[in-house]
Amino acid sequence: MTFTMEQPQTTSESEKSGPTQQTSPRADFLKVTNFNFYYGKKQALFDVNIEIPARQVTAFIGPSGCGKSTLLRNFNRMNELINGVRHEGDILLNGRSIYDKKIEVIALRRSIGMVFQKSNPFPKSIYENIVYSLRISGVRNKATLDETVERSLRGAALWEEAKDRLHESALGLSGGQMQRLCIARAIANQPEILLMDEPCSALDPIATAKVEDLIHELKRQFTIIIVTHNMQQATRCSDQTAFFYLGKLIEFDATQQIFSNPGEKQTEDYITGRFG
């Protein structure tokens, strides 16, 4: 949004994808090249290369500690909040590096929404939770704020349940409602990408089903990347699946392909439940 819209003619790489951009979403919308990541001395990601297409759902699966969340948190540079981290390689968004010195990390995060494993609404009203991203960018117009609240809550399938209690504390919602509120909050600023870090791991099956339905709806407008431990969830809601193991990207393919006919032995062992 704020920073991705540069004319595609500037680089040779963009020229190639320039014409296709108008007809279908870019296949390499989010591109990770030779990416290594370190927490202090411990290397968490090893030479990851992946191209994530726009307006589709991409699932990251793999056992705990395999680096899938680490990679997810690099897309909006949240990992930089941790002391002593460093990276090598590059992440390109629409052909431009997100580590470009000209890019403000604040603006980057405003155009990439994030939903966390444990729902984390602010201890404020439902209304204030959703308009937070607008308030911090200085929007004061009441009509705009009201409109955003309704659009985001409808987008997160929470409007009917929340419309009569917009000014009550968000902490009074149920667990599933809170997570959908966090999704509403994340899409309020109309980001390009939605990052979901195990969004359903703390939810019951009914709430999980609602969030998964929502993911189907949202992929029309957003590029969604979801980290999940739940294999069924990956098959139900993703178009592509990437399997990570010990910090390496083992396999990345169409979800159907990964789950029906995996190319790697490790992938097969994991999805059939032989380890992990």
Place this chain on the structure above:
Amino acid sequence: MSTSTIEPPDFLDRAITSGSGARAFWSRFLTCVCISLAFLTLIPLLSIIFLLLKNGLPNLSLSALTELPPAAGMVGGGFGNAIVGTLLMVAIGLVLATPFGILSAIYINEYAPASRLSNTVRFVAKLLTGIPSIICGVFAYAVIVLPKTGWLAWIPSGFSAWAGGFALAILILPTILLTAEQALMSVPHAYREASYGLGATNFQTIWRVVLPDGLPAIMTGIMLAVARAAGETAPLIFTALFSQYWIQSFNEPTASLSVLIYNFSTTFDDHQKAMAWTASLVLVILVTVANISAQVIFRKKQ
């Protein structure tokens, strides 16, 4: 019908016999010891309140709260100037110490929790909480009260409300800083993550999310500091001294409840001694009201 059933042992039988055993006796004995000690703890606290009410209440009147202190041998009068002085100097102390305390706490908890500066500030603050209040008084005496020359000459010398407030500020600064740090630390990390994830800056995250959530605990820390400052005598004897009159300017010796209590309780004049009791009662009431109101006003919304 020859099936034999296995009878479960009768657990309740054992439960009944163990009620009279040695273990049950010790259990009851220790419970009694704890209850008695809890009551013993109450005795000194209740005696203080009882003595204050018994000796202080008879002289508590509007004139006691609004008039000037009586000279030895006189009757009537009050300690209105000391109440004003105490409130004023506590307020000066708060105005000086609160911004430093809270902003330092924000720095050491939000901006650079592990930096060398933060660790130093934290360590020094912990040391300072244990410093006797009389040292704060002597320090303020040296910095403010004593005449200064050269580049420090702009600081007004002499006993004054400023000096008293300054001494109290030094005294309460570490308390405010450390409680504010604790308050900020108890704000869930998930709130910060959510805020940064939505593209908020450090300042926006602190101002809109962290501070509002930590505020009740910060205010409680400030009120504890007020309660401590209001009762301190030693720092004020060195800095504000005392005055028989209403305060005219911040640059003159200023009366305070604690110094008045100290002065009057050590005289031979019975009426002044009685006034010291009344002033003590008023001081305790002031501190209690401040404490309770802070807890009521800033109680965390559930």
